Amino acid sequence: MATAPQGSTADGGNSVSVQGITKRFPGVVANHDVDITIRGGTVHALIGENGAGKSTLMKILYGVQKPDEGTITVAGQQVSFSSPTDAIKVGIGMVFQHFMLADNLTVLENVVLGAEKLHGIGDKARAEIVRISDAYGFDLDPDDLVERLGVGQRQRVEILKVLFRGAKIIILDEPTAVLVPQEVDALFANLRELRASGHTILFISHKLDEVLAIADDITVMRRGTTVGEADPKTATKLELAELMVGSELPSPETEESTVTDVVLLELSDVSLLDDRGRHLLRDIDLTIHKGEVLGIAGVEGNGQAELVETIMAMRKGTGTVRLAGNDIAKANTRERRELGIGFVPEDRHRHGLLLDAPLWENRVLGHQTREPNITGPLINRRDARKDTQRIIDAYDVRTPSMDTHARALSGGNQQKLIVGREMSGDPVLLIAAHPTRGVDVGAQAAIWDHIKRARREGLAVLLISADLDELIGLSDRIEVxxxxxxxxxxxxxxxxxxxxxxxxxxxxxxxxKDETTSTSNGEGAAS
Incomplete structure (x- = not known):
């Protein structure tokens, strides 16, 4: 357990205090009378279930949103932010759970965007990016296009942006969601170095064992307000879970095997090239049986996303793809969906939701050719809305109404809506890419239970997850x-x-499986 460095005090140079913060949206009070004091030079963990108000508070601290009431104090001085630029000026930087990157720009262009005055846009900026990348083991090429990067690499670009701007108070929103255990250890070593040099880290996570390992102080939020503090030297995961949601920690462990002899999905010699002729996937052979969960483990950027997108026909690969014995290699994405493939995407904002559409329209998304969403050629608005309410109730989607826009929901509630939608089509195969990323312990338990129940009923599941405990607990087999x-x-x-x-x-x-593993795929090379 990390301990606070000598001399860390609430009035230190990089301390932060929020008092009486309240933020209201139409129909929702996101924050109510929030009080937190963050000592300078410490790692302060903020935990709470989805919808507890953590993200709203962080956006207020970073100047994305203005509070309706309350005060913010940084290094003993009261401040007011109208934009992130104001927050950056006083040394606050934030790495969002959902990345703020332009896909069509390079790493260098993304990093310097809005900070051109610091190091220019040429050789000096390039040198600074290389220096930071080397210092923290990011392994980033300034000239790589962001659209070619995996999720893990994108996260490292975001962290690099914050450090490039010289932030001394760093907000990290779910920073370990895409990391393997060894990488988490390396990140924590870096955080301890930052803390020792006087940086203040506000660490938001749902992984309670990690919170206990890295935090000097812990604050718990529930339903929009702060409800207590915990000492990481004496607190347990069980106690933290009960503070957050009033229940014990869920377990991903499955019951007895339900694997049958019936092959549901079969891939043979599947390969995928990028537009430069490099292999993103090479000679993939896999099978999934009815009642089986096949887990795929890998460092982000090693082909998991490409595998999922090839199965979904979002990318055109070569080789054979069979579903329930039928060759579907020529079927497009809509046709594969209609054949019974459910899809929980890796990035719910890019591929899973229409953020500025109401929830009932998002329920129809991807299922617009099937009941209860249609009658003949037309959308059946009444039945679609009725089924949306069923999903909201069954999957505990916390929302004022089905007419609320998806953007207004917390990440965990967005995810529960997606899982509910995909499970509602009675799929024969579920492709679940990081189904519990960024959700709290209560939402995790609900999603795991739905997957377990469907598995017992014969559903085949391809599970991609960076949470190795989740992979081990839910899977019948794991491929690397x-x-x-x-x-x-x-x-x-x-x-x-x-x-x-x-x-x-x-x-x-x-x-x-292959003693001569290819190293030609520069795109997905493990760091």
């Missing part, structure tokens, strides 16, 4: 993907997260 190839298979009953983490970074002891 490295540089676009499936390179090893593990038994969840005997494997540990550390074993998987080692295999994912190339130091595996698994039953190797």
């Amino acid at each position: 993907i490295l540089r676009g190839r499936l390179v090893g298979e593990f038994d969840p009953r005997t494997v540990t997260p550390q074993d998987l983490g080692s295999a994912m970074t190339g130091g595996q002891d698994a039953e190797t």
